[in-house]
Amino acid sequence: MNRFTFFDSLRGIAAFIVLVGHYFPETYFKSLPVINLLSDTKLSVCIFFVLSGFVLMQVNKKYEINIFHLIMHGIARFIRLFIPVATVSVFVYIIYNLGFMSQSVLSENYTNWTVYQKIYAEPISFIQLIDFIFLEAFFFYDNTTTIIPPVWTMRPELFGSFVIFILLWVIYSLKLKINPLYLASLSIVIFLFYYLSVPFIYYFGFFLMGASIRLYHDQNVNLKRISVYWLLLALFTKTVFEFINIDNIFLDFFFASLIIFLILRCKSTHDLLDRKIFTFLGLISFPLYLLHVPIISSLGIYLFLIIDNFNVSVIIGQWIVFIVVALATVFLSYLLLNVETFSINISRSIKKLIYSPYLITNDD
Numbered sequence: 001m002n003r004f005t006f007f008d009s010l011r012g013i014a015a016f017i018v019l020v021g022h023y024f025p026e027t028y029f030k031s032l033p034v035i036n037l038l039s040d041t042k043l044s045v046c047i048f049f050v051l052s053g054f055v056l057m058q059v060n061k062k063y064e065i066n067i068f069h070l071i072m073h074g075i076a077r078f079i080r081l082f083i084p085v086a087t088v089s090v091f092v093y094i095i096y097n098l099g100f101m102s103q104s105v106l107s108e109n110y111t112n113w114t115v116y117q118k119i120y121a122e123p124i125s126f127i128q129l130i131d132f133i134f135l136e137a138f139f140f141y142d143n144t145t146t147i148i149p150p151v152w153t154m155r156p157e158l159f160g161s162f163v164i165f166i167l168l169w170v171i172y173s174l175k176l177k178i179n180p181l182y183l184a185s186l187s188i189v190i191f192l193f194y195y196l197s198v199p200f201i202y203y204f205g206f207f208l209m210g211a212s213i214r215l216y217h218d219q220n221v222n223l224k225r226i227s228v229y230w231l232l233l234a235l236f237t238k239t240v241f242e243f244i245n246i247d248n249i250f251l252d253f254f255f256a257s258l259i260i261f262l263i264l265r266c267k268s269t270h271d272l273l274d275r276k277i278f279t280f281l282g283l284i285s286f287p288l289y290l291l292h293v294p295i296i297s298s299l300g301i302y303l304f305l306i307i308d309n310f311n312v313s314v315i316i317g318q319w320i321v322f323i324v325v326a327l328a329t330v331f332l333s334y335l336l337l338n339v340e341t342f343s344i345n346i347s348r349s350i351k352k353l354i355y356s357p358y359l360i361t362n363d364d
Contacts, residue, residue, distance in 0.1 A: 001228040005282070006273035007051055012281025012288070013273075015042035017350065019329060023322055025112035036242040037235060037341075042249070046206060046256035052157060053210025054260065056164040070169050076350040077161045078138070081154055083343035086133045087336065088290040092147050093129045096120055100298040102305065109314045110304040116297040146237060147167060149293050156203035163204045164211055180219065183212035189255055209257045217264055228269060231262040264353070284333035286340060292329050300325045 024030055032040045037043070037361035095101065101120040106113065124147060132147045141152050171178060191205030238255045240246065263269045272278075281288070303321045312320070 004055065004264075005279065006263065006270045006284070007055065007260075008282030009273035009275075009278035010260075010282075011048065011051055012278060012283070012285040014047045015285040015289040016281055016326075017041065017044045018289060019326060023292060023296055023325065024122070024318075030167040031243060033239045033243050033247075037239050040242065040252075042252045043238070043256055045060065046252045047260065048153065048307075049160060049203065049206030049209040049255075050155065050256050050260050052160060053164055053207030054122055054214045055210075056161055056207070057168070057211035057214040067169075070165050071096055071167050072350060072353060073321070076347040078158060079350065080347040081158060082133075082138070083346065084286055084290060084336070084339055085137050085148070085151060085154060087173070087339045088132050088287065088294070089129060089137070089147050089292075092294045093124050095294070095298055096124045100302075102298075102301050104301075106301070106304055107308045109308060109317070113304060116293070117301060119146070119293070120297055141318065148290055150289055156200065156206075157179050159200075159205035160204055161279070164207055167208070167211065178215060180212045180216035183208055183215060187212060191250070194249060206253065206256075209253070210260070213257065213261050213264065216261075226265045226268050228266050231259070231266055231269060234258050234262055283337065283340075284330065287336040288329055291332055291336075292325075295325055295329045299328055 017038055018041045019040040020043070021030070024039060030036060101117075103117055103121060106117075126143065129147065132145075135153045136142060137148070137154050138146065138158050139155065141155050143149070145153065146152070170176065187205040187208035189205075190208060191202050193205075194202035234255065238251075241251060263273070300321055303324060304317070306318045307320060
């Protein structure tokens with residue numbers, strides 16, 4: 001199976017969960033069982049990283065690889081990420097300079113969302129736009145000057161991808177057969193750099209864990225499938241941990257990896273995730289992830305200002321705004337599918353220039 005379509009859907013669901021988690025404030029509502037999973041942005045981002053490692057780790061013993069292949073795949077990966085990020089950055093620059101990022105004072109009913117005004121409180125210059133697109137988004141991210149806050153994940157995404165490419169290069173160059181358990185152990189060791197206060201390096205643990213899951217799958221394709229109840233048990237355990245406030249980055253790392261592994265081995269979840277609504281979310285997952293904060297900061301803030309003039313309860317008001325913001329984000333993400341297709345085609349064209357040992361299919 002060259003493409004794991006159910007993982008496309010999982011990425012789409014995770015992107016929508018990030019939207020939900022960022023929109024709703026940190027209240028008791030978000031800590032309720034099940035709901036805490038449907039708004040868990042940290043778990044979703046961990047799923048993104050582990051999935052990237054999984055889909056990039058494609059070993060084909062018929063081919064060989066050299067430094068040129070490695071460089072070209074790195075360039076293709078950068079272009080794949082760069083074009084959507086640049087497009088959404090230009091979109092944000094335009095709507096800001098057209099006056100759609102309102103700084104009008106929100107009433108006390110909606111002060112939880114003033115954080116989205118603060119993101120765009122300072123003018124966005126053309127120089128800042130260029131700097132963000134070419135340097136900050138992928139190399140020198142700064143939360144105080146960002147144009148798209150979720151773009152912080154692009155730097156670990158890009159360099160984590162390079163780690164997988166280098167690993168593949170080593171495998172081909174030395175003709176190694178790596179035990180997935182050894183690779184999983186290495187990913188945990190690297191992840192522990194987080195607790196040693198070594199910045200950035202620990203992100204590579206996510207990618208290597210995804211790579212180990214892929215190796216395990218490829219070496220054990222004919223293993224007996226597992227029951228969906230194991231997945232439900234994992235989700236139940238995670239939601240209980242969240243409810244009783246047992247939460248840290250290692251648990252997110254563990255459960256993201258476990259969820260991906262269990263979905264991979266559970267055929268019944270493939271059929272569920274291949275439903276049209278989930279595959280559609282998978283198609284628009286990247287632009288949805290990039291667009292949701294600018295949409296909340298523009299359309300969302302304006303709707304709060306308007307709806308506050310009516311005698312509507314705060315709970316109803318925030319749900320009305322959420323529905324409109326979610327629909328608008330989904331619609332604009334759909335309009336950006338042409339940009340997605342363009343970035344994919346450019347990336348594939350670069351990879352076709354070389355005799356490729358692995359094709360990045362699922363992450364296209």
